[in-house]
Every structure is written in C-alpha cells, then in structure tokens.
Amino acid sequence: MSPRSAAVNEELRRRSRERLLQAAVELVGERGYDATTLGDIADRAGSARGLVSYYFPGKRQLVQSAVHRLMHRTLEEALEREPRTEDGRERMARAIDAILGLARDRTVLMRQHMAGLLQAEGFVRCPEQQRLAELLSDTVARHASSEAATDYPMLRAQLMGAVYAMVLPNVGMPITPLRAELFRRYGLDWEMGSPPDAETSGGECQRDLSRFFATGSPVVDQSK
Secondary structure, three states: OOHHHHHHHHHHHHHHHHHHHHHHHHHHHHHOOOOOOHHHHHHHHOOOHHHHHHHOOOHHHHHHHHHHHHHHHHHHHHHHOOOOOOOHHHHHHHHHHHHHHHHHHOHHHHHHHHHHHOOOOOOOOOHHHHHHHHHHHHHHHHOOOOOHHHHHHHHHHHHHHHHHHHHOOOOOOOHHHHHHHHHHHOOOOOOOOOOOOOOOOOOOOOOOOHHHHOOOOOOOOOOO
C-alpha cells in the first residue's frame, strides 16, 4: 500500500469513528442508554454494524467515549472563544460554565453518562477522556494552583457532583446555586464566564453537534 493510500485509509477510519461517536451522543440523548442499540448507532452513523466492534469493545465504552468527546470539545470551545484570554480566573469560570451548561442543555445524555460511571465497568479511559483531563488540568494550573496534581481531581469531583445534582430526575437542582457555590470556592466573579440567562431544564436543546465531531471534506485517493 502506498503512503498516500495508507493516509487515506487512516483518515477514513478516523471519520468513521467520529460518526459513530456523534451518533451515540445523539441517540442516547434522544432515547436514553437502554433504548439505544449498537445497531441503531451504526445505522445513524451510516456504518456497517460490525464496524462498531472494530473501534469499541462494547456500547458502554462507545457511549462514554462519545460523551467525553462532547465534553472536551465543548470545554475547548469555551476556553478558546473570543475574546481569547490567558487569565486563569476567567478560564476557570468558562470551564465551570461549559460543564454545567452541558448538564442543563443535555440533561438526558449527561444523566445516562453519570449512571454509566456507577456501573461495574466504571470509568473508561480513552483518548477523549484523556483530552478532557488535560484541559481541566491546564485550567487548574492557570488558576495559579500550586498543587495541580491534587487540585485537578478535586475540581473534577466537584464538577461531577454538580452535574449529578442537576440531572437527578424530579429533584434536580437549578444551575444558579451550583454555579454560585463553585464560583465562591474558586474566587470568581459572577460576571465571568457565561452567566446563565434563564433556568432551562429537561435536555431539550436542539443545537447541531456536528462541529464537535467534524469530519471535514471527502478524501479522494489520488494514488490510482
């Protein structure tokens, strides 16, 4: 196989994997985890059903990777949006708002994700999760933490706790008091980040997710 053909095949595999990740996020957000099958995900992605097992050992691993992709790309977008800043306090505010915003806007999806973390398989390590961890660790370091190795797990735990509180069925807490508590802990002003304009709930957000799972333009094998 020529180098060009190998590169094309690699790009096609990457795009196929990303389509599966996007389909998983969409379907679990629409139907819930139990009502979504691997066949459903493959069909939505336009992939052969046997291809799912090529990339992922099972549905739980696929869904966790998909949600971690959405989380890390949402966080990345928030941290790098204009006006771009290197201010550690502003970046911490943006990070908190990005994660809490997902719990508010994608309630069903994030509820299923949190439930999955409590299953026997537990926390699935994957490239998407590692990138999320890197972004949060960098946020902690830029916030002038002298103990980033300790402070990062604490931030992660606090964000997970806040998300859990927001997505509990029937008794979920609104975003405002949870945000206020996290902002107080990290010494942030309410006006920083993206202050919530309204208390929305139910995960009815219809925003297009394709920018988080971008596959680019079609690849043409010019080696033939």
